[in-house]
Amino acid sequence: MSEYVGFDVSKEETSFCVKDRDGKVLVRGKVATDPVALFETLKEHCVYPERIVMETGTWGHWLVRELRCLGVDVDLIDARQAHAVMKLQHNKTDANDADLLAEIARTGFCRPVAVKSEAAQMDRTVLKARQHLIRQRRDTENAIRGLLGAFGHRLPKGVSKFEGRVQFVLEVCPALSGVVGPLLKARAAVTRCLEALDGEVRERAAHSPACRLLMTAPGVGPVTALAFASTIDDPARFGKSRSVGAYAGLTARRNQSGEMDWSGRISKHGDTMLRSLLFEAASSLLTVVRKAHPLKDWARRIRKRSSHKKACVALARKLAVILHKMLASGEAFRWPEAAQA
Structure with missing residues (x-):
């Protein structure tokens, strides 16, 4: 019999709920927020857990890493997506949150996020x-x-x-x-x-070999390189390099419904620190770096028809895509032949 488990993690205690394939609650309760305690709870109440789910948070990455070391595969889901489901309930309690997380595990509503090393x-x-x-x-x-x-x-x-x-x-x-x-x-x-x-x-x-590779790009220093490498962690988790721009919140929002269709400011989703550092790197590339590059010419055309900030945002998105491609391919930043000469 397949079982689906939801863990609602807090600082001291974690509420858990186990459901079967039909959505019937088999067992629920609380346990100390500790990987070994969670592992023992799974051994006691689960015969064959099909999927185990918990939210992102302060303790999430650590608990998932430790449980995977113990041989338990746990999916970490975005807390914002989980909150969109949980806010529909009339009474918000830890037990109800664990119940909904088990339901998410059963239905597969939310996709898992990457767990950082x-x-x-x-x-x-x-x-x-x-x-x-x-x-x-x-x-x-x-x-x-x-x-x-x-x-x-x-x-x-x-x-x-x-x-x-x-x-x-x-x-x-x-x-x-x-x-x-x-x-x-x-x-x-x-x-x-x-x-x-x-x-x-x-x-x-x-x-760090990854940071040394990233610092070959103009405008990218040790802080930006370390932030990008640690945030991306595994470049293979992105199917396309252009997805990194949206991951960093540097792409425009879109609202389309019926005859209405408009694009607004950037989404600002994702990691705020990485986004601000990429903006600083783009500003440095545009104003401080002396060498000529097609990227700078492209950003200057944007600056001429709009503003410096919008040009830096667009250049930051391009830079994020290039840096991910460098990490994925292991190739250093390439300058035009005229600039190298």
Whole structure:
């Protein structure tokens, strides 16, 4: 008898539901959020599980990797697709969510998503920690600007002269030292940690063959290369390289119904960090890189008839497709012969 299992994962406990082929609930309950505990639960209540489903989330990739190591094949589905089904229920509980996940497993409504490897997950952890420190430093700087601005002190833009200017203001107004001084020390500590993570990113990119290959493309540095390689992880999971543009949320939305058919702004689906880094790489290619390339000419024509931002978005999508093709084929970025000369 085939069985279908749904796991609704939370921090401490995981609700589970087991259904048969006809949709009848065989057993439901709760178990600790631990791979071994989930494995023992499956051994106890399932004879032949046809499909096991859980949502993406903080614990999802780790649980799926550990369960697969124990010999249990688990499908990870997009939480947004699961939420579209779950929001139809009148009473939202963990038990009802597990019941609906088991129903999704039985009907095959949602397609599974790729589970990242442990190495790719570690690379993304470093990048997310770096991104968090950048936001923290920016928020601290804005707080200092606001506090000093209330007394008429204007600080220059950027971070290169920020600390020296704040120190000068504190010398002029010693009364502000007790308030702004701790914030300035916190900013210095965050900056040191950020520099350490930047070194970690450069080291990981230098030791990764995929990152070294991606960095042959203009505008792509260690951060963008590591983010792209860790997000894509396995290039073979994309049948076509042009699908990566839609995966990163860099393609236009479309709304078609009857006689109505319009295309709007980009979807912004997918990973926000990868999308912003690809935009920065495209902007660097368009404005900083000196060598001539047909990609730059194409983006400049777009910029001439629309705007710089739209040209960078279009170039970022092209760059995502090219980078995936480089990973899939193992071929470095090719410059025109005139540019090489």
